[in-house]
Each structure stands twice: as C-alpha cells, then as structure tokens.
Amino acid sequence: MSTPAYEQFPAGTAAIVIGGGNGIGEATCLLLGARGVAVTVVDRSGEAADAVAEAITAAGGSAYGAAADVTDEAALRAVFDGAVERNGTVHAVINSAGIQGPLGRRSHEVEVEEFERTLAVNLTPGLIIARVAIPHFLERGYGRIVHVAxxxxxxxxxxxxxxxxxxxxxxxxxxxxxxxxxxxxxTVNALAPAVIRTPFLDSQPQEVVDYMLAKIPMGRTGELTEIAEMLAFIASPAAGFTTGFTFDLSGGRATY
Incomplete structure (x- = not known):
C-alpha cells in the first residue's frame, strides 16, 4: 500500500527570515514563498527586504518586507508581533544574518572592539531571537528556529x-x-555550510577562498539553491525529531 507524499509546509505556514535581503536569506525566502509559506523578509536594508518580498508576491506568493537590525531586540520584537498580526501566528524563524569580522590577521593583530562586534552580530542574536520567538512558540506548543552557522x-x-x-x-x-x-x-537547529557562492564570498580575499576550497572533497562551492533547500527542510514539520543539531553542508569537508 502506498503512503501519501508528505506535505512539507501545511497551508497557513508563516515564517520569518532574518537577513533575507540577499544571498542565503534571499534564496531561502524565494523558495519558501514558492512553497506557499507566508514569508516576512527581514533585513537591515528595508529596500532589500521589500525587493525580495515584491519578487515573491509577483510570483503569486505571500510576503512582507521589514527593516530591522538583528542586534536590536525591540525592532525584532516589533517585526515578530507584526507577522503574528498579519498571519495569525509564526511557525519558524530562520536567521541568516551575519558579518565576516576581521580578516587576514592573526589573533594578536585583531582589536577587541572588532572582535566583540562580530560576536554581537553573529552570536548574541541567538539569544535575542529566542527571547522574541520562544514565548509565542511555547503558547502554541510548536516552533522552529534555524541559525546559519x-x-x-x-x-x-x-x-x-x-x-x-x-x-x-x-x-x-x-x-x-x-x-x-x-x-x-x-526545535532549535543550525546549518554549517562551507563555501557558498554568494556576494559574501566575492568579498573574501582570494587566498581565503582558495584555502577553503582546497578542503572540500567535492572541489566546488555550494549553491544557494542547495542551502535554501536544507534550511527549508530544517524549518519544516518534517524535521520534527532533530533538535540541538548542526547540519552539514560542506561538500564532504565535515563528516562528523
């Protein structure tokens, strides 16, 4: 007897994607929108967020753009509350915001202030997002948080x-x-990509890119479509028995 295909995102699913204005976040927003998810596109640049949201709606999906900095708890709370008001609830939050921090210098050459700034953008929002989203998830008895590590x-x-x-x-x-x-x-999970073909990669010194590519057994960068598919899966009901885990997306570099 055949079993019915699993519906990855039930009707009425709503998600927030932070850092959704470009790169990994943009690709994820477009994929979610194409699969019927009502997407709130969040980016520090309101223009970038609006442009992605407009692309989703032009393709027949449902999306809303919002400007907010991932380090600003009050701004993220306002975005979350607005998404709940528009959609009735929020099922998932995907966080792809981040900065590269200081590059090309050894530790003794890095200033404490720039190190702390990198932590403030890449790490502390993990707590901020939990403070904003988890009370709502606890009330519903359901929620997904996914971070791009x-x-x-x-x-x-x-x-x-x-x-x-x-x-x-x-x-x-x-x-x-x-x-x-x-x-x-x-569930709270992460995704650990190796080198992904994004504008972020183009900003890296070539020696850094070469170093990272040399460690990938597949010998290539990952594609935005590949990372978007993984993020969508982790944020879906299908990934219900995995939490506290960091998924690999490294072309074979990480096998643990």
Missing amino acids: SIAGKEGNPNMIGYSSSKAGLIGLVKSQGKEYAQDGI
Missing part, C-alpha cells in the same frame, strides 16, 4: 578569529537551546 565554527579558520569564534558559539547555543525546549514542540 559555518564550517568555520566547527573547525576554525585561521585569520578569521572573530568569525570562527562567533559561529562556534552559535553552535554551542543551539545545542543548549535544543535541549531546553525539546519537550515543548520547539
């Missing part, structure tokens, strides 16, 4: 001390939160 957080990339440290901290945060809410219908 990095292979650098697992292995550490030289001359990227801020980025590697912040992403390692994010992975640890996910492990802790995943256990805290495991019995509440809420």
Whole structure:
C-alpha cells in the first residue's frame, strides 16, 4: 500500500527570515514563498527586504518586507508581533544574518572592539531571537528556529578569529537551546555550510577562498539553491525529531 507524499509546509505556514535581503536569506525566502509559506523578509536594508518580498508576491506568493537590525531586540520584537498580526501566528524563524569580522590577521593583530562586534552580530542574536520567538512558540506548543552557522565554527579558520569564534558559539547555543525546549514542540537547529557562492564570498580575499576550497572533497562551492533547500527542510514539520543539531553542508569537508 502506498503512503501519501508528505506535505512539507501545511497551508497557513508563516515564517520569518532574518537577513533575507540577499544571498542565503534571499534564496531561502524565494523558495519558501514558492512553497506557499507566508514569508516576512527581514533585513537591515528595508529596500532589500521589500525587493525580495515584491519578487515573491509577483510570483503569486505571500510576503512582507521589514527593516530591522538583528542586534536590536525591540525592532525584532516589533517585526515578530507584526507577522503574528498579519498571519495569525509564526511557525519558524530562520536567521541568516551575519558579518565576516576581521580578516587576514592573526589573533594578536585583531582589536577587541572588532572582535566583540562580530560576536554581537553573529552570536548574541541567538539569544535575542529566542527571547522574541520562544514565548509565542511555547503558547502554541510548536516552533522552529534555524541559525546559519559555518564550517568555520566547527573547525576554525585561521585569520578569521572573530568569525570562527562567533559561529562556534552559535553552535554551542543551539545545542543548549535544543535541549531546553525539546519537550515543548520547539526545535532549535543550525546549518554549517562551507563555501557558498554568494556576494559574501566575492568579498573574501582570494587566498581565503582558495584555502577553503582546497578542503572540500567535492572541489566546488555550494549553491544557494542547495542551502535554501536544507534550511527549508530544517524549518519544516518534517524535521520534527532533530533538535540541538548542526547540519552539514560542506561538500564532504565535515563528516562528523
């Protein structure tokens, strides 16, 4: 007897994508919108968020653009409350916002202020997002939070001390939160990509790109469509028995 195909996103699903104005976040927003999810596109640039939202609605989907900085708890809370008001609820939050921090310098050459700024953007929002979203998820008995971490957080990339440290901290945060809410219908997971073909990659020094590519057994960068598919799966009801976990998207670089 055949079994019916699983519906990845039931009708009425609503999601918030932070950092949705470009790159990984944009690709994820477009994919979710194409699959019937009502997407709130959040970006520090309101124009970028609106442009992605307009692309989704032009294709027949449902989307709304909002300007907010991932480090601003009050702004994120206002965005979340607005999404609940528009859609009745929020089922998932995907966080792809981040900065690269200081590059090309060894640790003793990095200023404390720029290191702390990297943590503030890449790590602390893991707590801010939990404070904003989890009370609503607890009321509903359901929720998904997904953070974009990095292979650098697992292995550490030289001359990227801020980025590697912040992403390692994010992975640890996910492990802790995943256990805290495991019995509440809420999952908290991360995705650790290696090199993905994004505008972010174009800003990296070539020697950094070459270093990272040399470690990938597949010998290529990941594609935005590939990471968007993984993020959509982790944020869906289908990933119901996984929490506190960091998924690999590294072309074979990480096998643990």
